[in-house]
Amino acid sequence: MLKIEHLKKNYDTFSLDCSLELRPGYVTGLIGQNGAGKSTTFKAVLGLIAIDGGTITILGKDIREFTAKDREKLGVVLSDSGFSGYLRIKDLIPILENLYEKFDKTFFVEQAERFRLPPDKQIKDFSTGMKAKLKLLAAISHDAKLLILDEPTAGLDVIARDELLELLREFMEQDEERSVLISSHISGDLESLCDDLYMIQDGKIVLHEDTDVLLSEYALLKVDEEQYEKLDKQYILRVKKETYGYSCLTNQKQFYIENFPKIAIEKGTVDEVISLMVRGNEE
Structure with a gap:
């Protein structure tokens, strides 16, 4: 569906060198800190910026x-873009009908009603959640084969996020x-929705893992100085010094459960993996 090989983009203070692959039927998450390269990757994939290689x-x-015809198979939501605030939903419908041959007007109207999006209200008067739902609804209403979504749930409350994720699952x-x-940035969205991360x-891509493997096999080892010295470190990915000793990230939880029964072992989450991969040191 999407394959990126050594995508390069160079700026004065930042360089991108990214490779990833998205398989048919998969929801794949791209995670990382602000400024890590997520939006640059999305914009390069969409041809919005020139690339330097790959x-x-x-x-x-x-x-x-x-071609423009090929682009009809894509559905896109970017965090820093949207529709003109002076348009109304009923103004958008003829625009989308002209843009996409397979635009499903009936579906679009039904879903707009379902999510309580007023057809006669200007978009500038929509709440943040309503604007987010509208952008996603437009992206999925023309039989797209590939959705590219950059921070679609940013700034939304819990209810609005759940409704958005429900729409994605149905899609x-x-x-x-x-x-x-x-x-x-919201790990719960990724844990419940994505097949891989x-x-x-x-x-640069520093980790690729199936979500169920990350949640079942990754763990945090909380050890004091003495335990750390005796620890078998062959499966330690990152280490961070703490006041009590060390926090260690591993992708072989069972190995440490069986061989080091006295140390504290906590189940890993997406947030904790991100934190240790960014702030920890390689062993």
Whole structure:
């Protein structure tokens, strides 16, 4: 669905060198700190910025050969873009009908009603949650095969996020050949939605893992100085000095449960993995 190989983009103070692959039927998350390279990657994939090297293949086609017709198969939500605030939903419908041959007006109207989006109200008067729902609804209303979503749940309350994620799940259930690439700062969204996760740091991919493996096999080892000295460190990914000793990230939880029964072992979460990968040191 999407394959990026050594995508390069150089700025004065930042360089991107990113490789990742999105498989059919998968929801793939791209995680990392602000400034790590997530938005730069998204914009490069969409052809919004020129790249300095590497290849991007979308739906089996090199991005340089991608046509306007091909782009109809994409659904896009960017964190820093949206519709003109002076438009109303009823103004958007003819625009979307002209943009997309497969735009489903009936579905769009039904979902707008479902999520209580007023058709006669200017978008500038919508709440943050209403604007987010509208952007996602527009992205999924034309039978897109690939969704590219940059921080679609940013700034939303719990209810609005749940409604947005429900809409995404329904979108994926309707066609198992569809795929989604999504970035988000909210780990709960990623844990419940994504099949696999890529972590980007300083412009490079530093981790790729299936979400269920990350949640079941990754763990934090909390050890004091003496325990740390005796610890078998062959499966330690990152180490961070703490007041009590050390916090260690591993992807082999069972090994330490069986061989070091006296140390404290906590189940890893996406947030903790991000924190240790960024702030910890390699062993």
